[in-house]
Amino acid sequence: MDAYLWPLTTVIDDSGRLMIGGCDVVKLAHRYGTPLYLFDEATIRNACRNWRTALAAHYQGETAVHYASKALLNMALARLIADEGLGLDVVSGGELYVALRAGFPPQRIHMHGNAKTRTELEQALAAGIGQIIVDNLDELELLANLTAHRSSLQAVALRVAPDIATDTHAHIQTGHATSKFGLPLDALDAAAERLRIAPGLRLVGLHAHLGSQLFDVNPYTAEIDVLLDSAMLLRERHGLMIQEINAGGGMGIPYTADQHPLDFHTCAARLGEALTDGCRRRGFPLLRLVIEPGRSIIARAGVALYTIVATKVLPHTRFLHIDGGMGDNIRPALYGARYTAVLAERANAPVEEIVEIAGRYCESGDMLIRAIPLPRARVGDVLAVPVAGAYTLSMASTYNLTPRPAVVMVNDRSARLVQRRETYEDMVARDGGAS
Numbered sequence: 001m002d003a004y005l006w007p008l009t010t011v012i013d014d015s016g017r018l019m020i021g022g023c024d025v026v027k028l029a030h031r032y033g034t035p036l037y038l039f040d041e042a043t044i045r046n047a048c049r050n051w052r053t054a055l056a057a058h059y060q061g062e063t064a065v066h067y068a069s070k071a072l073l074n075m076a077l078a079r080l081i082a083d084e085g086l087g088l089d090v091v092s093g094g095e096l097y098v099a100l101r102a103g104f105p106p107q108r109i110h111m112h113g114n115a116k117t118r119t120e121l122e123q124a125l126a127a128g129i130g131q132i133i134v135d136n137l138d139e140l141e142l143l144a145n146l147t148a149h150r151s152s153l154q155a156v157a158l159r160v161a162p163d164i165a166t167d168t169h170a171h172i173q174t175g176h177a178t179s180k181f182g183l184p185l186d187a188l189d190a191a192a193e194r195l196r197i198a199p200g201l202r203l204v205g206l207h208a209h210l211g212s213q214l215f216d217v218n219p220y221t222a223e224i225d226v227l228l229d230s231a232m233l234l235r236e237r238h239g240l241m242i243q244e245i246n247a248g249g250g251m252g253i254p255y256t257a258d259q260h261p262l263d264f265h266t267c268a269a270r271l272g273e274a275l276t277d278g279c280r281r282r283g284f285p286l287l288r289l290v291i292e293p294g295r296s297i298i299a300r301a302g303v304a305l306y307t308i309v310a311t312k313v314l315p316h317t318r319f320l321h322i323d324g325g326m327g328d329n330i331r332p333a334l335y336g337a338r339y340t341a342v343l344a345e346r347a348n349a350p351v352e353e354i355v356e357i358a359g360r361y362c363e364s365g366d367m368l369i370r371a372i373p374l375p376r377a378r379v380g381d382v383l384a385v386p387v388a389g390a391y392t393l394s395m396a397s398t399y400n401l402t403p404r405p406a407v408v409m410v411n412d413r414s415a416r417l418v419q420r421r422e423t424y425e426d427m428v429a430r431d432g433g434a435s
Ligand SMILES: Cc1ncc(COP(=O)(O)O)c(C=O)c1O
Pocket: 068, 070, 071, 089, 112, 174, 209, 211, 212, 213, 248, 249, 250, 251, 292, 293, 294, 295, 296, 390
């Protein structure tokens, strides 16, 4: 078992059983049912602290870490992130609603999105959130109008498309010039002109996000240069001075043993250097440095548990049919994401066969893991899939009208249910004919 793929508190006990947060994983699967998503509180807190301390250690100016809540959000997690002193990025009225319901301080919330609706912008303004990150000129126009007669100023940042290529799956690249996200660089003048006559808005920063699952730091330093050049343009042509550079998220996380983590210290150091040098060269004071990791905070903390419900034998392989799949984790079907797994009751037993882990949903593409070596698995065994915390539940669906899984947080030998399993009743609750 590759330790760096599992939550920090993971151990295999003397009888070969997987233990996380001091809890017996198989017992949790039996108590709460499967599929079950298990989160290790210590791993989440550790990741938050790592990013905060690394950034502060490597940059003399002010720093802030915002958790990108699209990776996963529920009320318990929002509270934990607030408690760790991070800010929160939301991309929808729904994420904002959950954050506010959990008591997340509005001033530490940033709102993203390439298609924010009027209602969502009004919701953000009413809540008094810290920053709205404007994605396009239409949004800027709408926001300028919505804030024209307000007594307080709304802080905004401009998201630009920096035209930087990254080595990641096309579905999760966002920094290229033809991306749907962000203002093209040549639209900055128009944005600055509009901001000049927007009495309710105060420009505080520039933002870019290159993509997700990035293991190379060089694109980030190139990005900082582009953002600082844009800041120069705003200062020199429009007299606008910003205070903040937001480099986005995307820091890569290993999912399988052939990948290795992007070292957060190296990443923070290179970002810090690039911003320090870049500010100095352009005659700027040290601007505030913000990053927005999502996956690198939550992915490793999460383990998905499934029960093997049936098998199918073919001449050269076996299918293990599990009780979850693309409904709770769309990533393999969506962009070929790869995972590993162990049998939770025999976590270090020797490999005996290569099998295919098939999801339960009615799509041939619903294959959770292809060609995985495992000990001989039996119906009823619990399969544990690590690095399952990010972009799984947050993208979950009720396809085939299958209820979404329960979520349990483990810490210090105790487990608490932070989100109950969806019920059939939940599924008809919205139907007009339900009563
Ligand atoms: C604007 C923005 N910030 C941050 C993130 C988080 O990226 P990751 O979870 O890969 O760190 C994303 C992900 O899509 C994003 O679009």
